[in-house]
Amino acid sequence: MTRRSLPLVAVLVVALGGGCSRGGDDRPEAAPPSTAVSTAVAASPTTATPPASPAAPKSPVAPPVPPAGDAPAVQEPTERRPSSAPPVVLPRRPAGAPGARQVVDAFRAAGLKVGNPRDRSVDCGPDGLGLGCSELIATDGVTVYVFPDPTSAGEIAEIWAGQSYRRGAVVLNYLEARTPATDRSRYEKVLTTLT
Helix, strand or coil: CCCCHHHHHHHHHHHHHHHHCCCCCCCCCCCCHHHHHHHHHHHCCCCCCCCCCCCCCCCCCCCCCCCCCCCCCCCCCCCCCCCCCCCCCCCCCCCCCCCHHHHHHHHHHCCCCCCCCEECHHHHCCCCCCCCCCEEEECCCCEEEECCCHHHHHHHHHHCCCCEEEECCEEEECCCCCCCHHHHHHHHHHHHHHC
16 A cells, blocks of 8 residues: 555544444434545545646536527528508509599699599598509599499499489599589599590
């Protein structure tokens, strides 16, 4: 045996011998042998481990574990949707049919009431009235609807029977304006000259 291992052997013998000399008593009187050995080994100046040098290499960092399932490995930025709704795409008016603005201009040229014209074509689409018209201009005297075909215009004119007039794909509506019956015939004559 070498000089260095002698204190360690002595500590082991004492620790083991102390447990045998109790004479059948199951309760420990001192710390368990493993604690005594490790304390003695750590206290022994000849067996102490040298302190780690500051230049010791560090262990490599493990790569991140990919998420389970269908989740993406990298968090992608959330897609932002535009705050405004996309523009409404309305059906085109048929070739040869006058536009709603053209009808209103003809009424004005004839001296009819068309004050405060408002383009409400967006109301033709699914987010508005959903009538399926191509153009819609409301005035104080009459509301002008232009539909993509005469059939659609005829169906709406039937619904508004007594409060509207249809010529081709154009429907004049008198509901909002409350146009007097005497003035309605004048609007209708001007529309007839355009179609």
